Amino acid sequence: MRHSLRVNMSDLSVVREELPAKWARYGGRALTSAIVFTEVPPQADPLGPENVLVVAPGLLGGTNTPNGGRLSIGAKSPLTGGIKESNSGGQAANALGRLGIAAVIFTGKPVDPHAYYMLTIEADGSAVLSRVDEWAGAGNYEVADAVKAMRPEGDRYSTITNGPAGEAGLKASGIAVSDMKGYPNRFAGRGGLGAVMGSKGLKAIVVSDKGVATPAHADKEAFSAAVKTFSAALREHPVSGQGLPTYGTNVLTNILNEAGGLPTRNFSEGSFEGAEATSGERQREITLERGGDVSHGCHTGCVIKCSRYWNDKDGNYVTKGPEYETIWAFGADCGVDDLDDIAELDRICGDMGLDTIEMGATIGVYMDSGAIPFGDGKAAIATLNSIFDGSEPGKVLGDGAEATGLAFNVARIPVVKHQALPAYDPRSVQGMGVTYATSTMGADHTAGYTVATNILKVGGDVDPLKPEGQVELSRNLQIATAMLDAFGLCIFVAFPILDIPEAFTAIHEMAQAHTGDTWDVDALLQLGKETLAYEKLFNDAAGMGAKDDRLPEFFKTDALPPHKVVFEVSDADLDSVYDFVPEVAKTLGIS
């Protein structure tokens, strides 16, 4: 039976609780969103004691489900003002799942505002808070080293840590999760959740699972058979078996650029002359030349292995191989075509605890103000560092693209629900625009990943430049994505499960064999709908409405080169994306 840990940061108590029966089928994003919906007053101050920070592995976390080790972190977002689930790879989800922990729920706020704490969850299930005031201001890499020095020889553990950005309450702050080598380079970046962690005086969570077996299954043989099917599908599919392992997510740079959908120089153009220099193809070549790692999993059980490490010219580790969205944010969106500069920006964000998407968009907006020139990578690095040296404009920049755009009078501010848009221009990828506009998370590329269907339509019915069909596509993909997040599955399993029927079936077979409950395709989709219902209702109660489900006006008025298109999906269509929510809410008994 899974349980949760409730950590009260006001009285410093740690209590083990049984998971409510009504949430027995929830994990990951479904659970974080259900808990935030239930426990957080919608009008609560995101950095106040009424907010909660929820850390949850997926329903299949801790098992050997292929690519089933994603971690969900949820709270009310200080950036969007709505509900947030930020998703990360890394080892923590697997460790929590092995320990039978469905969620760790942090409530309250320390009496001493200068106190810093570490929660240590040991392999025997015990959990204690300890003071780590000496880590104040330390970067994620320094904290990772400090934790390593404290752990017993031969321990197997993972970390979830908060950098100086989160301590400072910056709205662009994120939370770092350690990978299989202990580098704190996986990231729950979006939505400013580092600030929530910082508001709770929480510097680190350490989870040891040394010697802990994987959780028992209701039907071990059936589970193993489904795992085998699922794993084979992931390995055989060209996306998960070839494209991603070879090039990682950055295989998209050339493709989006060719489609005219690569936002360039703060969304003023759709193609970038430096795309090839920053492409996944080039990134792989340089990585190999420098002796870097070009393919490993970001967590135990990953069979896709699209992670990589970026080394400097002397062959020393700098950061994870920057992902596509990071390379776009600091690359095309800032007009920077130097992968070393981009990697340095990624490293600073990773160490200090900043979301690379938000910060890339922020610097792009700052460049658009004329303060520093587009294309100047060194100026971008200096600007990013200014956030932590107390100088202006650092204080503003750390709160993201919208704050920066308003402070520096920039007309083009690419945000939805106050959160920066990621790496796909909604004028050239209209379906992504629907997701950006309507997602409960704010502009979020992973909320409904329409890229391949839109761009690589291959004789299909949905034209990426036209509004027709985009709403249904976005709705279905948002539901599917929420379901995958609830199971702790990597979003990249989407391709095999949509192409290989046995792979989709294997998900509910794994769920059924593991839990002993009845699962089928309808139940999978219902899980996604229920997750979105909690999120939509929370946002409505927090004061969000149709006006928040809109793209910035410039996407409708400024034609994007080279296609010279604007975003054309109507407001009425956008308002219909979540029309399934009332019925689902009724079945849940929530409103």
Next chain:
Amino acid sequence: MDAVSPVTVRMFGLLYAARREAGLPTTVAVEVPAGGTTARQIARDLELDLNIIEGVFVNRTVYDLGHRVVNGDRIAFVPEGTPGPHRLFLGLYKAGRDTADADESGASSSD
């Protein structure tokens, strides 16, 4: 006689890797007959592996391999293996393949 502007051809992903391993450029300029030719024929001429090509950009829009290409076009071949939720859910993936196969057997192309 006016100079003919050739077709600019780029190759991404695994096609890029295959070209590099063979010591061949990943962006080339090719001249096609006055009436144009199919993207498939260009891929054949470049000895690309047709089995792994998922689509071709022609002037920044994706088409199947039966699409006709004329001089002055900018094209890029995209192999399978690109991230993003997929086409089968909406019946798109098979549609693309079927179109390509129909053209292969002599049926009308998409242009």
